[in-house]
């Protein structure tokens with residue numbers, strides 16, 4: 001029984017299949033913040049196939065920084081603490097292919113910032129309104145860390161699983177009011193300019209954004225090989 | 227290439243769902259949110275979550291099994307405290323899901339969903355029953371080999387993995403376009419668990435071992 005060297009090739013992906021609905025979604029999955037949260041925003045959209053038909057059996061997951069650009073490091077994505085922010089959300093699409101999240105608008109990631117160094121000054125940097133975002137603001141936010149190496153626009157990481165997807169698609173959601181910061185975002189810079197709009201949510205109202213995800217076709221969303 | 231391609235026409239549902247364009251390959255900055263992962267705590271899970279046979283008043287029908295293994299990173303290090311979720315059909319090959327129309331019996335004592343956090347050795351362990359094979363409508367006389375669906379987080383969102391674990395020697399492997407979508411036989415074999423007498427508990431349950439290796443994060447690659 002001599003232990004052998006581990007086989008380090010990665011385990012291959014397989015589809016989530018059609019029958020995850022009794023296992024993966026959970027009641028609080030779409031609600032990263034409670035409805036009474038003063039900074040709550042709604043993100044919603046449809047997942048669509050190459051024929052433009054809604055996909056009613058997709059699973060969307062998001063992972064994001066908080067309003068001050070801090071990446072959450074504490075637990076709580078399954079059982080929410082109303083005073084905390086776990087940054088993780090999960091929502092299955094409905095019969096119309098629609099998903100929905102209630103969350104916070106993330107701030108641009110602050111290098112070396114973690115959610116454990118929250119303080120009054122950090123809170124004052126929160127960009128919940130998003131209205132003041134500009135390239136200068138984002139660069140300034142990086143000054144507390146390692147210069148501007150982490151500078152970029154605020155975004156939410158998005159994963160989509162579905163029957164017929166043998167591995168997930170990975171993308172990012174950016175916000176329309178951060179247009180100035182999009183110009184200095186290193187991931188957007190890698191995307192051909194004419195396809196960048198597929199990564200920018202549409203403001204439906206003050207606090208509601210639409211982000212449709214087209215898996216295939218003319219309007220195919222940009223997916224990231226990360 | 228370990229993973230299947232998006233488009234595998236033998237699996238019909240990929241035809242309209244596979245992205246048709248090459249993915250964009252950005253260089254992720256060291257502060258990217260995708261290089262971190264959500265974390266989950268024991269207080270978020272129920273104590274019985276990892277025993278799928280204990281979720282109802284009675285015992286489910288079928289062959290009781292133990293499925294265990296380690297979650298490792300590309301360097302062979304244990305991935306500790308990561309969330310592992312599983313779901314599966316019952317012994318008759320029927321899911322406790324409204325959309326499953328397979329005319330096999332539901333089991334009132336089996337839902338078929340569980341979760342746990344890996345321990346300090348990266349180990350997960352579930353008690354469950356062996357799922358049955360089931361038919362699907364991909365092509366005439368199509369049957370899925372018996373499998374347990376797995377979802378794993380890892381330490382970076384880029385490592386997020388959803389896959390399926392199979393049982394050794396299943397005659398349906400060669401006929402299953404989902405398993406066959408993986409180009410290399412060696413990689414397909416990585417999804418097949420190993421019967422293990424040392425894991426088997428006398429007079430109680432057969433034991434299967436299956437390790438999961440997560441991909442390198444882009445920063446390490």
Ligand SMILES: [Fe+2]
Pocket residue numbers: 017019315370373375
């Ligand atoms: Fe299945």
